Amino acid sequence: MEKMKSGNKIFYGPVASRRFGFSLGIDIVPYKVCSFDCIYCQIGRTTEKTIERRKFEDINEILLQEKIKKVISGGYKIDYLTFSGCGEPTLHQGLGLLIKKVKKISDIPVLVLTNGSLLYREDVRNDLFEADAVKISVDAAQEDIFKKVNKPFIDLSLEKVLEGIRYFLSKFHKTIFIEIMLMSQVNDDYKHLQKLNLLIQEFKVIRLLDKIHINTPVRITADPSVKSPDFQMLKKAVSSYLPDAAIVEELKHNKIDVPNRRETDELQKEILSLLKRRPETLQNLSVALNTAVNEVLKELNILVKRKKIKYKNYNSLNYYYM
Numbered sequence: 001m002e003k004m005k006s007g008n009k010i011f012y013g014p015v016a017s018r019r020f021g022f023s024l025g026i027d028i029v030p031y032k033v034c035s036f037d038c039i040y041c042q043i044g045r046t047t048e049k050t051i052e053r054r055k056f057e058d059i060n061e062i063l064l065q066e067k068i069k070k071v072i073s074g075g076y077k078i079d080y081l082t083f084s085g086c087g088e089p090t091l092h093q094g095l096g097l098l099i100k101k102v103k104k105i106s107d108i109p110v111l112v113l114t115n116g117s118l119l120y121r122e123d124v125r126n127d128l129f130e131a132d133a134v135k136i137s138v139d140a141a142q143e144d145i146f147k148k149v150n151k152p153f154i155d156l157s158l159e160k161v162l163e164g165i166r167y168f169l170s171k172f173h174k175t176i177f178i179e180i181m182l183m184s185q186v187n188d189d190y191k192h193l194q195k196l197n198l199l200i201q202e203f204k205v206i207r208l209l210d211k212i213h214i215n216t217p218v219r220i221t222a223d224p225s226v227k228s229p230d231f232q233m234l235k236k237a238v239s240s241y242l243p244d245a246a247i248v249e250e251l252k253h254n255k256i257d258v259p260n261r262r263e264t265d266e267l268q269k270e271i272l273s274l275l276k277r278r279p280e281t282l283q284n285l286s287v288a289l290n291t292a293v294n295e296v297l298k299e300l301n302i303l304v305k306r307k308k309i310k311y312k313n314y315n316s317l318n319y320y321y322m
Contacts, residue, residue, distance in 0.1 A: 011068055012085070012273045014078050015288035018248045019135075019177070019213055020111060022077045024068070027085025027277065028098065029056055034088045035117040037151035038139075039223035040181050042278045043086060051118060051153045053093040072106045080133070081106065084113040085277055091118070096127030109133055109175075117156055119164030125171065133175035133210075136165055141195035145187050162199070169206045178203065179213040180245065182234065184227040193241035200244060212245040214238055219279045220314050220321060228315070267291060267299045272322070275309055279321035 012025040030048075033056075037046035072078065081102055083089040089112055092098070099110050109132035116136040118124040128134050140146035146158040169176065180196060182188045203209055216228040229237075238245055270289055274280060282300065286293045300320055303309045311320045 010085075011071070012270075012277060013288065014071070014076050015274065016284070017082075019179075019211075019215075020082065021079030023080045023082040023111070024071055024078050024108075025085055025277070026068075026081060026083050026098075026102070027087075028083065028092045028095070029085065029087030029089055031086035031276070033086075033091060034115070035091065035153045035156065036088070036115050037222070038115075038181075039149055039151065039186075039221065040183060040217045040226050041222040042217075042219040043222075043276075045222050046151075049151075049153050050091065051155060053091055053118070053121075053123070055093050056091075068102070069105060072108065078108050080111040081108050082111045082113060083131075088115055088117065090114050090124045090127065093123070095124075096130045099127070099130040103130070111135065113137075115150070116165045116168075117152065117161050119168045120160055121164070125164075125168050128168065129172060131174070133177065134168075134172065135177040135179055135213075136168075137179050137181065138162075138165070138196075138199065139181045140187060141192060141199045145192060149181075149183070149187055166203070166206060169203055173207075175210045176207070177211045177213060178209055179215055180242075181215045181217070182229055183217060184229045186226070188229045188234070188237065190237065190241060193237055197242050200242065204244070209244075212242070214242065214245045214247045216248070218315065220312060220319050267295065268303060271296070271299055271303065271320075272308065275320055275322045279312075279314075279319040281317050281319055285320070 010027050012027065014022040014024045017023045032043060032046050033048045033050060034046045035049065035051050037049055083095065083099070089095060103110055111133040112128055112131045113135045114128070114137070116138065139149045140158060143158045146152065178200065200209070200212060216234065217226050218228065234247065238247055267289065271285060274285065274288060280288065282293060282297055286296045289296060300309070304311060309320050309322055311318050
């Protein structure tokens, strides 16, 4: 059995999400073990591409951690307990049991973010049946784009993945989100958008979709050539070709009312925990950490000076990363 780092490193947040409100992240797969190597991934290239399910972490050790109980009982705003993080969570063969145990700790809804690649497997579907909500990524409606965007494990074809998604949709009766990541001159041309719409309509015949999110790269990506579509053109294209979908908008920092929640000496640990999983701007870190901008900036400057983190300008914003 492979071991992840101990302590509370499997938990991060609660963080402010553009799609799901405030989310306490639960990261149960080591960096960056995944069935895909998506060109838009915000945490970099896949280091181990696999479809083998393994028990990466002792379930009892996870459940004994007081961190999750402390956060849940600490009065923080949490909309979802979210299995996501540094890899594909369905690769953990104990996912279903862990969801059951987490639900015994709290009545906060459990959400799993998955690329959908393993839904052809009965054991994976059974694990996800324990969740309250599942978000499935579908970025392509034709094989060549699927291979270009998602760079899947060699045994995965688009049709195999879609068949698994279709079957899961027919059996899962709780909340379903579909997310499509659109990139300029990669998968955003009108012909492909039409095919994506046909796929969405096919899904809707199987069952109601609670939300269809159109996302765009807003952070540093694994492939530096990846760009977001022009927003006005994107709005027009989505309204014309994906009328049931909604574009995910940026966080509105001035509309989020959150209290400070930690002492300064804890801030660097929290910053590093978040940046391990995705690049972030100063403003997003401030919201995610429920901490004033000037306090976060002070710690960021210290971490940069100590060479623990770096920053890079992307889309006219400075993103901090590890």
